[in-house]
Every structure is written in structure tokens, then in C-alpha cells.
Amino acid sequence: MASAQTPSFPAASALPSLASITSRLHLKQLRLLIALADHGSLLKAAEQVALTQPGASKALQEIEATLGAQLFVRTNRGLEATDLGHCVIRYARLIQTDLVHLREEMLSIMQGHGGRLALGVIMGAVPLLTDALSRLLEKRPALSVEIVEDTSARLLRLLDQGRLDMAICRTSISQQPHLYDAVNIHNEELAVVASVDHPLAQARQLQLADLADSRWVVYSANMPMRLTLEREFHAADLRFPLHLLETTSAFTTWSLLQKNPQFVALMSIDVAQFCTRYGMTCILPLQLHSRSEPYQLVTRHGSPLTPVAQMFIDEFGAKYSDKPGDEVGETAEKK
Incomplete structure (x- = not known):
């Protein structure tokens, strides 16, 4: 394994054939790659896959020779994967996961269960x-x-x-x-929801401006639902709220609305109707114009x-x- 900080990638024409790779690559070598990615240490990776450190070093050299590429470089933080290394590790994890699922599904079928x-x-x-x-x-x-x-x-x-x-x-x-x-x-259809104790819970009709100063519970930036809300504020010529509560958890959203009757949140209509059906929230009468993905x-x-x-x-x-x-x-x- 080379120790250069910035590896130079081989020409694509130098990549070994699929037949060569499949005949020389072993499952234990893939386990070693995953362990190296997880620990960044040759010693710890060797211990995890029951190899000596010299044995693990030799195995890594064999893997890199099989694939015709440098997969790791040494840094002051330990071993770090190259771009090609990240690619190989990702597929190593896929193969390992598929084998786990293979065994689980075989066991499930043998026991008369329905699979996984x-x-x-x-x-x-x-x-x-x-x-x-x-x-x-x-x-x-x-x-x-x-x-x-x-x-x-x-x-x-x-x-x-x-x-x-x-x-x-x-x-x-x-x-x-x-x-x-x-x-x-x-x-997807979206709805604005709030606690049943929200000051505007009984309103018959609302405009976005009525909620412009509210504390919003939203998805993180660049998520489709968040982008939809931003388009709504832009179309209404309103400044998007600055002080947001960002979460991807439905339970966190419900809990925040319950504890803070002034808060509002954007949800899918299916989730909003479910919450409203059981008295957890109410749907505010605000018509949204942007179409969600x-x-x-x-x-x-x-x-x-x-x-x-x-x-x-x-x-x-x-x-x-x-x-x-x-x-x-x-x-x-x-x-």
C-alpha cells in the first residue's frame, strides 16, 4: 500500500477485468475493507477480522493489486480511503448486507415464516x-x-x-x-397545523400574513416541504421566518405544538388529518398555492x-x- 497523500488514479484501461476481480477477491478481504473504513486503523481492523497486523497489511496490498488501485492513504489521523476506496467500501458493505439478508431470509423460509x-x-x-x-x-x-x-x-x-x-x-x-x-x-398535499389551543384555531379563513410572525416547525433547508413553504412566503411577498425549529420527527413536531400553542407547522395532509382525527392538532384554514413534489x-x-x-x-x-x-x-x- 502506497503512503502518498494524494494518490494518482490509474487509467481506466488498466482496470482489471471482472473475471480477474471475481476470481481473486475474497469475502474476508471485503470484511477487512469495511473494518478499515470503520476504524481507520490497520491494527484495530486486523483484530476485528482475526488477522495479525502484518497479515492485514499483506491482505490490503493484495486487494489493491486485485483492483489495480490505491484504496487508502496514511494521514496523521490514520488510514483514510481515497475516492476509489470509498467506492469499493460502499460495494463491500452492500455485499455484506446482502449476505446478512440472504441468511435471514433463508432462515425465515426454513422456519415457515414469511421472509423479511x-x-x-x-x-x-x-x-x-x-x-x-x-x-x-x-x-x-x-x-x-x-x-x-x-x-x-x-x-x-x-x-x-x-x-x-x-x-x-x-x-x-x-x-x-x-x-x-x-x-x-x-x-402530496400540505396543510398548516397547530395546537387546538392556538389563538387562530377557530378562525374561518387565514392568509399567510396572519402567521408570518409565528414560530414555525419545519424540515431542514433544501428539503422539498421546506422549499414549498419558502415559495409560499416569496409569492406572498413576505420575509421567510428567521427563528425556525427544524426537525424531521413527527413526534417532536406534535410535542412542540402541544407544549407551545403559539407554534405552527407544515405537514402532509395525510399526517395532519390523522393528528386532527385524534385531537392532537387542528388544521388551520390557510390555502396553500404551491404544488409539492x-x-x-x-x-x-x-x-x-x-x-x-x-x-x-x-x-x-x-x-x-x-x-x-x-x-x-x-x-x-x-x-
Whole structure:
């Protein structure tokens, strides 16, 4: 392994063939790469994969020779991955995750269970996911499911790492949307919500100016819902609020509204109606004019789907395929 601070990349023509890589690369070597990325230390990585330090150093040299590229450089903070190293590590994690899922799904099938499904969802689409999942569980009651609620950016990273089978989010926030297959499943409508004790809770009609001085609970900058709210303020010729509370958590949003009756928040109409139905919040009578981006059902491009993942997609197809403006079907729209 070279110790240069700034590695020079080999010409693309020098990249070994796929047959050469697959015949020489071993799973234990991939485990070593992941350990090096996690610890930044050859000694700690060697201990994790049960190698001596000289053995780990030799194994890393063999990996770099197999791939024809320098994957790490030495710095005063330890070993750091090069750009090519980050690429290889990402795929090493995908392979490891796929093997974990392989064993879990085999075990589940052998035990007579229904398999495993890992789903991601942004806050506004939670009701859509739970509806589709409930229908799927009626057909596959023994199915094991993991649900991760987060922002689109973080969910896409989890998809990249192979930690999710699919996510309900948006690919527009990614700089590489071509990495995903996405279908529009629902056009999002937004609502402004507040505590039932908010001073304007009983108003019949409101303008955005009536809430311009309110404390807003919002998504972080550059998220689609936040951008929609910014467009609303701009269209109304109002200064966007300076003192914001930023969160991606529905529970945090509800708790803030409950504890602070002066606060307001922007939510998807589905979540807002759910909260209002159970008396947690009220929907303020404010008409929003900006159109939000639709929710998408997103998978990794070129990644094969498990049977249960396809069944989950089919649940959306059955519900939305006959609605104008939605695009759920067997063929994913390339984004």
C-alpha cells in the first residue's frame, strides 16, 4: 500500500477485468475493507477480522493489486480511503448486507415464516406506507418488517448501502438520481397545523400574513416541504421566518405544538388529518398555492427485488394504478 497523500488514479484501461476481480477477491478481504473504513486503523481492523497486523497489511496490498488501485492513504489521523476506496467500501458493505439478508431470509423460509422486508419512509408518507403494509400483512402474516423513518437524503443513503429494500421518498434531492428507479405513487398535499389551543384555531379563513410572525416547525433547508413553504412566503411577498425549529420527527413536531400553542407547522395532509382525527392538532384554514413534489416508491437501479418487495409494490399498484396523475406499474420510471 502506497503512503502518498494524494494518490494518482490509474487509467481506466488498466482496470482489471471482472473475471480477474471475481476470481481473486475474497469475502474476508471485503470484511477487512469495511473494518478499515470503520476504524481507520490497520491494527484495530486486523483484530476485528482475526488477522495479525502484518497479515492485514499483506491482505490490503493484495486487494489493491486485485483492483489495480490505491484504496487508502496514511494521514496523521490514520488510514483514510481515497475516492476509489470509498467506492469499493460502499460495494463491500452492500455485499455484506446482502449476505446478512440472504441468511435471514433463508432462515425465515426454513422456519415457515414469511421472509423479511426493510422499508424507508419520509414523515409525510407514513400513512401511505402503513396502509399498504397492513394490506400486505393480511396476505403474509409471518412477514418480518423493519421500518426506518427519515429524510429522503438519508433514506437514499441507506438504499445505497443495501440496508433498505425500498423507500417512499423523493429522488430529486440526490445529485445522482440515475442510481434509482422511482415511480410516483401519490401527489402530496400540505396543510398548516397547530395546537387546538392556538389563538387562530377557530378562525374561518387565514392568509399567510396572519402567521408570518409565528414560530414555525419545519424540515431542514433544501428539503422539498421546506422549499414549498419558502415559495409560499416569496409569492406572498413576505420575509421567510428567521427563528425556525427544524426537525424531521413527527413526534417532536406534535410535542412542540402541544407544549407551545403559539407554534405552527407544515405537514402532509395525510399526517395532519390523522393528528386532527385524534385531537392532537387542528388544521388551520390557510390555502396553500404551491404544488409539492409527489411521493415516489424508490429502489436501487438494477437491484433485483425479493418476492415480498414486489408484493409490497403491487399493493400500491392495486390502489393507485387507476388514478390519473399517478404512475405505479410493473416498470419503474427511470429518474
